[in-house]
Amino acid sequence: MAFRDGKPELLDEVNARNSPAAEADRKISARLQDSGSVLAGFTTSLTSVRTLQESTKARAVVALTSATSGYEERLADGTVVAVGGPQPGAELRLILVPVNGMWRIADILPAA
Template identity: 55%
Template sequence: MTAQLASPDPGVAVLGLARLRSLAFSSGDFLLLEQVNVPGSTAAVADVRISARLKESGRVLAGFSTVLTRVATESGSGSARAVVAVTASTPPYQERGPDGAVLAEAGAGPEQRLRLVLAPVAGHWRLQDVLDGSG
């Protein structure tokens, strides 16, 4: 994952970003999200909203992951901004309380076509925005 996160190729970096984001939500180590998102961006605000709810309740999303397939960097992407088209899915996971008890179960999510907008932060690609990619 470290090599993916450091990759100058946005199509490779996005795979590491998805894995790190999944780890943040499944472990409860929400500081990892600072390495995923552009500070203050739409993506960061959305993840702060989710992580704040989980942190306040002491819950984690055990087994949560985002699986990216059909990853393709769109033409016109450059060193200041890149758009990566992906198909994303989420396998089943559990919401667990502070004591490890299962509080809710989520089934597998449907595949979604998304466009992930990346921008460089401190020399590494970070997620700025998530756009619908079905159009």
């Protein structure tokens, strides 16, 4: 929703502050804000989500498959400046850390 609706503040709800995940999303968000565009139609679906044994109370490691929809990069006036095709499922590991009683994404890594 952050990239699709032009609301980068929503990323603070999912990413741990000053983490690699937050930095990666900040770069994408900054580029979109600088150009005044959004990723219209962009969605991500997560499947095969499972917690891995290497998880601890201080860090959860979650394996999943992530796929994204196609989208149009659109300016505020509706002009389409780029088109992205759907991306099939990629196997990933999310590193989650607790922040104020909620799990937040610290890093996104390829599957082990």
